[in-house]
Amino acid sequence: MAAVKPGQKPKKDRGATRVQDPDGTRRNILEIASKEFALNGLSGARIDEIAAQTRFSKRMIYYYFGDKEGLYLHALENAYRQVREGEARLDIEGLPPVAALTRLVEFTFDHHHLHEEFIRMVMIENIHHGVYLEQSDVIRELNVTAIDHIARVYARGVEDGKFRPGLDPVELHWQVSALCFFNVSNRATFSKIFGRDIGAPDQLERLKRNTVDMVLRFASKAEVLGE
């Protein structure tokens, strides 16, 4: 973890040629590894292949990440961190509830599409029954906040009389996730079976509208829908 220990200075002063750069090395390895794991899975990814794409030797992978599973775990954490950091930038507090929920769903939809690598890592981790995610406190912490967003919007909506009471924010989040996750995760099989590319821009637009529609209709009071 700590490539630079407390006593030492991160040697970034002198403009001299920097050949040794632990942080850069780690980042470079992790970046390549993330790509390879997302593409081929844990058992499918090859350490030699990862090393070859790196600017460093295989030895450095073991030096910094211990073993293959350690590298995978870091790649998994990395994927979650990147995505959740992106999500944290979404600001919907100022919007009225219906608009806020709309925005939230649209954002989730787009975001998942932009981060296919993340989706694939989550799929892979589920294939492994989540045993690596389980080892990471980091990931759990990152995610719990995701619920807060939707919970607050929903609470405001109930107060407003726009949303029906009695729904569970976690379940709402769950439904939104399901709708947005699936069309990235299952794009290949679905497209091939039904002969239309789910990922094509026009399809995406339709799908997004439907998804927003579905969530809003689910959360809204019946009276409000007629408006």
Added chain:
Amino acid sequence: MAAVKPGQKPKKDRGATRVQDPDGTRRNILEIASKEFALNGLSGARIDEIAAQTRFSKRMIYYYFGDKEGLYLHALENAYRQVREGEARLDIEGLPPVAALTRLVEFTFDHHHLHEEFIRMVMIENIHHGVYLEQSDVIRELNVTAIDHIARVYARGVEDGKFRPGLDPVELHWQVSALCFFNVSNRATFSKIFGRDIGAPDQLERLKRNTVDMVLRFASKAEVLGE
């Protein structure tokens, strides 16, 4: 020449002890292989391990299925076939549209839960970008009929004035699939992150009700919802 071809049944007259049983062998191998691939993925599964669990030697896997990928493809086809055969038994033609759609969603929800192995195979195949599914005409054929069911129910509902017009049956099928698939496929990560087991019976019941609710609210005319 060939007295008994692998796919055919040998003459079954004489009550003699049949030690050689090609069909049984194939079935035995395929059954074990399906389990192993669903559990560990294509690259994660081990031919030696599959063979060990079989009543036969490793050589027989190659004898009947050519290579690892051939075995995987057969396992994939097998998974789709089993599941679609189960679905075909669902009869909702006689029910009124709303009840029929309810039944269809409930069925899909339960069915996915009962066939986790199938869900995992689909996930794995998506990790592989569907390249194996692509090679199988069998699978495509099996699936297209799935649309017919929902298309007919929807059409009847529109006629009845219960469902709003303009929806695409494939998209409807898609939404239902998403909601029902996700809570099996992502059960591990979701449960671990949010600390509640999605697969627990009471959670399942709630989730199923919500899912049905969501689909019905999506398909129904606004006026109907108020009833």
Added chain:
DNA sequence: GACAATGTACTAACTGGTTAGTTTAGTCAA
């Protein structure tokens, strides 16, 4: 000099696939 960072060259174990052979059971001529 000390220690962190990195490369080279290696190995032990694994793993998909094959070779070379045996057993089973159906066929058919005599």
Added chain:
DNA sequence: TTGACTAAACTAACCAGTTAGTACATTGTC
């Protein structure tokens, strides 16, 4: 009915390529 013959079904042992992981040497920096 028998025994030689054959194709199919099947096994044990092996092989060659791969792959995760290491020992050790070297270089850079404080």
